[in-house]
Amino acid sequence: MKRVLAIAGRIGRELLRDKRTLAMVLIMPILVLWLLNIMFSANTTTSVKIATVGVDSQITKTLDKTKHVSVVKYDKKSTANDKLKHYKVDAVLTETSSNHYKVTYANIDPTKTSVAKAALKAAILKGKMTTMAKTSAALQAQLAQLTGQTAQTSTIKSSAGSTTKITNHYNYGDADTNFFSKMIPLMMGFFVFLISGMGMLGERTSGTLDRLLATPVKRGEIVSGYLISYGLLAVVQTIIVVYSAIWIMKIEVVGSVFSIIVINVLLALVALTFGMLLSTLASSEFQMMQFIPIVIVPQLLFSGIIPLDTMASWVQDFGKILPLTYAGDALTEIVMKGTSLANLGGDICALLIFIVVLGSLNILAMKRYRKV
Amino acid sequence: MNPSIDIQHLKKVFGKQVVLEDVNLTVKPGEIVGLIGPSGAGKSTVIKTMLGMEKADGGKALVLDTQMPNRKILGNIGYMAQSDALYESLSAKENLVFYGKMKGVDGQQLTSEIDHVAQVVDLTDDLTKRVSNFSGGMKRRLSLAIALLGDPDLLVLDEPTVGIDPSLRKKIWDELHRLRDAGRSVLVTTHVMDEAELTDRVALLLGGKVLAFDEPKKLEAEYKVPTIEEVFLAAEGELEK
Ligand SMILES: Nc1ncnc2c1ncn2[C@@H]1O[C@H](COP(=O)(O)OP(=O)(O)O)[C@@H](O)[C@H]1O
Ligand SMILES: [Mg+2]
Numbered sequence: 001m002k003r004v005l006a007i008a009g010r011i012g013r014e015l016l017r018d019k020r021t022l023a024m025v026l027i028m029p030i031l032v033l034w035l036l037n038i039m040f041s042a043n044t045t046t047s048v049k050i051a052t053v054g055v056d057s058q059i060t061k062t063l064d065k066t067k068h069v070s071v072v073k074y075d076k077k078s079t080a081n082d083k084l085k086h087y088k089v090d091a092v093l094t095e096t097s098s099n100h101y102k103v104t105y106a107n108i109d110p111t112k113t114s115v116a117k118a119a120l121k122a123a124i125l126k127g128k129m130t131t132m133a134k135t136s137a138a139l140q141a142q143l144a145q146l147t148g149q150t151a152q153t154s155t156i157k158s159s160a161g162s163t164t165k166i167t168n169h170y171n172y173g174d175a176d177t178n179f180f181s182k183m184i185p186l187m188m189g190f191f192v193f194l195i196s197g198m199g200m201l202g203e204r205t206s207g208t209l210d211r212l213l214a215t216p217v218k219r220g221e222i223v224s225g226y227l228i229s230y231g232l233l234a235v236v237q238t239i240i241v242v243y244s245a246i247w248i249m250k251i252e253v254v255g256s257v258f259s260i261i262v263i264n265v266l267l268a269l270v271a272l273t274f275g276m277l278l279s280t281l282a283s284s285e286f287q288m289m290q291f292i293p294i295v296i297v298p299q300l301l302f303s304g305i306i307p308l309d310t311m312a313s314w315v316q317d318f319g320k321i322l323p324l325t326y327a328g329d330a331l332t333e334i335v336m337k338g339t340s341l342a343n344l345g346g347d348i349c350a351l352l353i354f355i356v357v358l359g360s361l362n363i364l365a366m367k368r369y370r371k372v
Numbered sequence: 373m374n375p376s377i378d379i380q381h382l383k384k385v386f387g388k389q390v391v392l393e394d395v396n397l398t399v400k401p402g403e404i405v406g407l408i409g410p411s412g413a414g415k416s417t418v419i420k421t422m423l424g425m426e427k428a429d430g431g432k433a434l435v436l437d438t439q440m441p442n443r444k445i446l447g448n449i450g451y452m453a454q455s456d457a458l459y460e461s462l463s464a465k466e467n468l469v470f471y472g473k474m475k476g477v478d479g480q481q482l483t484s485e486i487d488h489v490a491q492v493v494d495l496t497d498d499l500t501k502r503v504s505n506f507s508g509g510m511k512r513r514l515s516l517a518i519a520l521l522g523d524p525d526l527l528v529l530d531e532p533t534v535g536i537d538p539s540l541r542k543k544i545w546d547e548l549h550r551l552r553d554a555g556r557s558v559l560v561t562t563h564v565m566d567e568a569e570l571t572d573r574v575a576l577l578l579g580g581k582v583l584a585f586d587e588p589k590k591l592e593a594e595y596k597v598p599t600i601e602e603v604f605l606a607a608e609g610e611l612e613k
Contacts, residue, residue, distance in 0.1 A: 006473040010459065010466075017461045207457035211518075214423055215474040216447040371424045371441040 003217050007225025008232075011199065015233060021198075025191050025233060029241045030248075032187060037248050048116045051080040051089040055101075062123040063093075069119045091116040102167045181331035184245055185264050186299055186324055188237055189271035193295060196230045197275030197288050204279070204369075213370035219363045226276060227269065227359065234268030235261070255334035259341045263334065266351040267327040273358035280365045299324040326350040374437050375400050376526050376557035377422065383430030384414070384421050391417050393580030395431070399526075404548060404558040406568045408604065409577035415561040416454050416530055418577065423451060423528065436526060447476050452519035454530040456511040458503045464490075464514050465499040468521065475522040482521075489517040492547045494540060508535045516544065527551065529560045533567065545570050565601035574600060576607050583607045 015021060047068045052060050053076065064071040072089060074080040080092045084104060090112045092104045103120060105113045203209045212222060238261050245251060253260065274295070282288040302319040319325045330347035333339035341348065377399040384392040391414040399405045407415050420426045422433040424441020433440040436448055458467050465486065472482045490496045493513035503511065512535050519527060527548070533541045545567075548558055552572070560571065568574045568588060575585040584591055584607055588600055595603045 002478070003474060006470060010462070010470045013466065014459060014461050206460075207453055207455035208459060210425060210455075211451070211453050211457035211471070212474060213425065214446055214449070214451040214453070215471065216443050216445075216476060217474045218443070369425060370443075371427055372443045 003221045004224045004228065007217075007222060008228040011225065011229035012232070014199075015229070021195050025195060025237050026240055029187055029191065029237065030244045033184075033241070033245055033248050036183075048091070048112045048119070049089040050116055050120070051083055051092045053077050053080050053092065053094045055093055055095045059123050062126050063119055066119040066123065068115060091120070093120060096167075100167070181335055182324065182328045184241060185267045185327045185331065186296070188234070188241055188264060189267050189299075189324070190292070190296060191237065192230060192234050192268045193271040193275035193278075194288070194292070195233075195275075196226065196272040197279040197282070197291070198285060199230070200226065200276045200279040201282055201285065201288055205283070209366075209369055213366070219366040219370070222366065223273075223276070223359055223362045227272065230272045231265070231269055234272065235265050238264040238268060251335070253335050254338035255340070256338075259334045259344075260331060262341060263327055263330045263344075263347070263351075266348065266355070267323060270323040270351060270354040270358065273355055273362055276362050277358055277365060280362075280368070298322060323351060323354045373401055375434075376403075376436055377405075377559060378434040379418070379422060379431070380433075381431035382418065382421060382428055382433060384417050384426060385429045390580055392421070395577070395580070395582055397575055397582055397585070399557045399559050401525075401557050402552055402555045403573065404552050404560065404571045406571035406574045407559060407561040407577055408563065408565065408568050408574060408600070409561075411563055413577045414580060415563075415577055419451075419528055419530055419559070419561065423449070447522065448525050450519035450522065450524035450527045450529075452515050452527075452529045452532055456515045458511055458514060460504040461502065463500050463502050464495055464506070467503060467514060468499075468518060471518045472521045477522045485521055485523070489520040492520065492544070493517045494543065509537065509540070512536055513540070513544075520547075525556055527556060527558045527560075529558065531561055531563070533562070533564065541567075565599065565604060568600040576604060578608060579611050583611065 047070065049070050049072060050063060051072050051074055052063075053074050055073075060071045060073065063069055072083075074083070077092075077094060080089070080094075081104070083089045084092050084106055087106060090106050094102045096102050101120075101124060103117075105116060200209075203212075209222075213219075242257060242260050242264065246253060246257070278291050278295070279288060282291065298318075299322055302315060302322055302325075326347040330339075330344045330351075333344060333347075375398040377397065379395055379397040382392055382395040382397075383390075395414075395418055397405070397407070397418070407418060409415050417426065421428045422435060422440060423446070435442075436445055438445045459470070462470070468486045468489070469482065472478070472486065477485060486499075487496075490499055493516055495510065495513055495517060498506070498510065503514065506514065512532070516529070516532050519529060519532075533544060536544065548560070549570075552558060560567075562568065571588065573586060574588050574591060576583045576591075584594075584603070586594070591600065591603045592598060595606045597603055597606060
C-alpha cells in the first residue's frame with residue numbers, strides 16, 4: 001500500500017506541474033459545454049413546423065405568428081403522426097379534450113424541440129389565460145421544471161379557474177437529458193482516456209516503467225497507483241463539469257447530483273483503465289491519438305445517443321458491450337426520474353465489471369515488461 | 373561462496389535475429405565485472421534477460437542464489453538502465469525519494485541514503501532542481517545515484533559513465549571500488565575500452581557469445597597486446613576468420 005500511495009502521489013505531483021494537461025482536463029470541458037450551449041440556443045435560423053389536430057384556431061393563429069414557427073393543420077391524428085415519423089413536421093399538437101393538450105416532439109434536433117416547446121407554451125398561455133400576467137413568472141418556472149421530463153403532465157391552474165393541461169411526448173431521446181446523460185460522460189471519459197493513456201505511454205517510452213519494474217514493486221501496485229491518482233483527477237473534473245453543466249445549460253436534475261457524480265466517476269475509471277490498456281499498443285502520442293475515433297465513434301453511434309429502437313438487433317446488442325450505454329442509462333434515470341443509486345445496481349455492476357476486467361488486463365499487459 | 377550472478381547458456385532471440393547465442397558469465401561477491409562489446413552486441417540484452425525484463429529463450433540466470441525472473445530479489449539489485457528513466461517534471465530529490473520507496477527504503481534511512489548517494493555523484497547542490505533543467509551528464513549521475521539507493525548487494529550498471537566528464541568518472545569508479553571492497557558485486561557494461569582496465573575481470577561479448585573472460589592484465593598477456601582495446605580488436609579479428 002505504501003508503494004501504491006507513493007506512485008499515486010508521484011503521478012499527482014507530475015499532473016499538478018503539467019499545466020497544459022490540467023487545463024485540458026479542467027477548463028476544456030467547460031469551454032466545450034459553453035460552446036455547445038451557444039450552438040443549442042442559437043436558434044435564429046431554425047424554423048419549426050408544428051402539426052395541429054383539432055386545436056382551437058386562436059392558438060394555431062398565435063403559434064403561426066410566432067417567429068420561426070409555422071403551423072400545418074391536419075384533420076386526422078394518424079396523418080399528423082405519420083408526418084412526424086417521416087420528419088416532415090417537428091411536433092404534433094393535439095387537443096385531447098377541452099384545455100388538455102398533448103404534444104409529441106420528433107426531438108431529432110433538441111434546438112427545434114426547445115423552440116417548439118417555447119412557442120407552444122407561449123401560445124397556449126396567451127390563448128387561454130389572458131389574465132395570467134401577474135402569475136406568469138411563477139408559471140414559467142413551473143413549466144421550466146417540467147421540460148426535462150418525459151410524458152410529464154403538468155396541471156396549470158389559472159386564476160380564472162379553468163385548468164390547462166399539456167402533456168409532452170418525445171419520439172426520440174428525452175429532451176436535454178440526452179445531452180446530459182450521454183454527451184457529458186462521453187466528453188469526460190474522452191479526456192480521462194486521453195491523459196491516462198498519454199501518462200502511461202510516457203512512462204513506457206521514457207524508460208521509467210522499465211526501471212520501475214526493475215524494483216520489487218508489484219504490477220498491480222502500479223496499476224492501482226494510476227487508478228487512484230487519475231481517479232481523483234476524474235472526481236475533480238466530474239464535479240466541475242456536472243455543476244457547470246447544470247449551471248450553464250440550466251439542466252434540471254430530479255435526482256441527486258451526488259449520484260450523477262458517482263456514475264460519471266465510474267465511467268471515468270473505465271475510460272482510464274481502457275486508455276492505459278490501449279496505450280500499450282501505441283508507441284507514440286500520435287498513435288495514441290489515432291485510437292480516439294476507434295473509441296469515440298462506436299460510443300456515439302451505439303450507446304443510445306442516436307435511437308437504437310429501429311435498428312437491427314445486433315446493433316442493439318453491440319450497445320451492450322459499451323460502457324457508455326450503462327452510464328447513460330443510469331444518468332437518465334437519475335436526472336429524469338430521481339432514481340437513487342441503490343436502484344441502479346445493474347448499471348453500477350456493469351461499470352464495475354468493466355473496471356475490474358480492464359484493470360486486470362492492464363496488470364497482465366505489464367508482463368510484457370517484466371516476467372514476474 | 374556462491375557467485376552473485378551465474379549466467380549459464382543464456383540464449384535470446386528477437387524475431388529471427390539471434391542476439392545471444394550462448395552466454396556464460398559469473399560475478400563473484402566483491403568483484404567488478406566489465407561486460408564489453410560494440411554497440412548492438414547484446415550487452416543490454418544480457419542484463420534485461422538476466423533481470424527478467426526480457427524472456428530468455430534458453431539457459432538460466434541465477435542472481436543472488438535466486439532463479440530469475442524473481443520480483444522480490446529485485447529489491448537487492450541496484451539497476452541503472454541505459455536510458456536515464458527519470459521523471460522530468462520532478463526534482464532530483466523527488467526522483468530519489470520515489471525510487472527509494474519503490475525499493476522499500478523509507479523514512480530516516482531514505483533521507484540519509486539520499487544525502488550519501490547525492491554526494492557520491494556530486495549532485496548535493498542540485499537536489500531541488502527539476503530534472504528537466506539537468507544536463508545529460510547530470511541526469512546520468514542522478515540515474516546512478518538511484519541505482520545506489522538501498523545499499524544493494526549487487527549493482528547492475530548499463531553504460532553508467534556515458535556523458536560524464538573525466539574527473540567525475542574517476543570519482544564514480546572510486547565509489548565502485550569502495551563498494552567492491554565492502555563486498556558488493558558490480559556488473560558494468562561499457563563500450564569505453566579504457567574503463568575495462570578498471571574492472572577485476574572483463575567479459576568480451578561478440579557474436580552472441582562471451583569470447584574471452586578474465587582479468588584485464590591476463591587477457592592482455594594472452595593476446596600479447598598492451599591494452600584491452602587491442603585485445604578486443606584481436607578477438608574481433610579472430611571471430612571474422
Ligand atoms: N526489444 C527488442 N526487439 C527487437 N530487437 C531488439 C530488442 N532489443 C534489442 N534488440 C536488438 O538486439 C541487439 C542487441 O541490442 P542491445 O542489447 O541493446 O545491444 P548493446 O546494449 O550491446 O548495444 C540489437 O541488434 C538490437 O537491435
Ligand atoms: Mg546497450
